[in-house]
Amino acid sequence: MNPSVYLVKGREKSLRRRHPWVFSRGIQRVEGKPSLGQTVDVYDHQGQWLARGAFSPNSQIRVRVWSFEQEDINVEFFKKRLQQAQGLRETLAARDGLTGYRLIAAESDGLPGITIDRYENFLVCQLLSAGAEAQKDNLVAAMVELYPECSIYERSDVSVRKKEGLKERTGVLHGEMPPASVVIEENGVKISVDITGGHKTGFYLDQRDSREASVKYVNGKRVLNCFCYTGGFGLYALKGNAAEVINVDVSQPALDIAKANAEMNSFDVSKAQFVNADVFKLLREFRDAGEKFDVVIMDPPKFAESKAQLTGACRGYKDINMLAMQILKPGGTLLTYSCSGLMDNALFQKIIADAALDAHRDVQFIERFEQAADHPIDSAYPEGFYLKGFACYVK
DSSP: OOOEEEEOTTTTHHHHTTOOEEEGGGEEEEESOOOTTOEEEEEOTTOOEEEEEEEOTTSSEEEEEEESSOOOOSHHHHHHHHHHHHHHHHHHHHHHTOSEEEEEEGGGGTOTTEEEEEETTEEEEEEOSHHHHHTHHHHHHHHHHHOTTOEEEEEEOOGGGGGGTOOOEEEEEESOOOOSOEEEEETTEEEEEOTTTSSTTSSOGGGHHHHHHHGGGOTTOEEEEESOTTTHHHHHHHHTTOSEEEEEESOHHHHHHHHHHHHHTTOOGGGEEEEESOHHHHHHHHHHHTOOEEEEEEOOOOSOSSGGGHHHHHHHHHHHHHHHHHTEEEEEEEEEEEOOTTSOHHHHHHHHHHHHHHHTOOEEEEEEEEOOTTSOOOTTOGGGOOOEEEEEEEO
């Protein structure tokens, strides 16, 4: 029998709407002594059963719900969740020619704290919650059974695990060690992924749709691709017949992969530059030197990890977008994005509007972007929406 968690009166409303989190302040009492990540049953204040989840004594999110059904959390449970998720991804993979995609998007796929990305025949896991860590053996067993052709590698090397009372981990969970480079394909573009040392699980799969959409803005244009990482948007700019593409990142190893990616796709590398620089400083240098571009792509890393950092993040987004507008030719296009989940769409749009005022430019929003479809948003979990972007016509 599982330990029991009883909620304060009124705190059951979100669970009845199938939101998968129980916060510490909503708990009246705990019966039994659940260990880190142990499965518990959640009841309302009158003792009516609500959900089954994983207990995390060190986190403000005290319980993350596995299921709203009274089912065992075992290998069969994880097989069922994986199979449900695979149905969506098979359709996308066939449609967009994908050999790399997100298989499990945590709460949005009914597996809180678990991210799984597939790169060819490697499944790369991030386990971010106490429950995910406690159920690792069951999860891996389910993956091995459903994906016998795949090796499984863990990239749980993220600081958020500390909030759950967990240490950072990486390593092989099944099969072979990933090679230095695994080549995936999306929309006809080949991309080299560093599974063991790259950002996140190796690549930003969530921007796939935005990369493809960017192609229609670049034909014959001079393009500045900021925070380029391994060149994703830059590759699509070359695919779209841009006249010149300047890729900028602070990481030389990422730039080296970006150049290799362009060569691997047989794009005209003579049209591309790969600049190792701080984007904030370089934008100011370009502005002061009178450099002008037809298209600026602004895809920075997450600026806000917590609510306390949101004000500073807003300043950062405003600054880089103002500078981008100042170096755009009249009639140029700004493609700008935010992956900070704490920043909603309306706030990001307001920041762009404020940046336009400071840049003394008139700006029109002409297209909106969101995370790719293999990063779905469950109807009961709006927090699953985090990536937003705009195409802006800058007069």
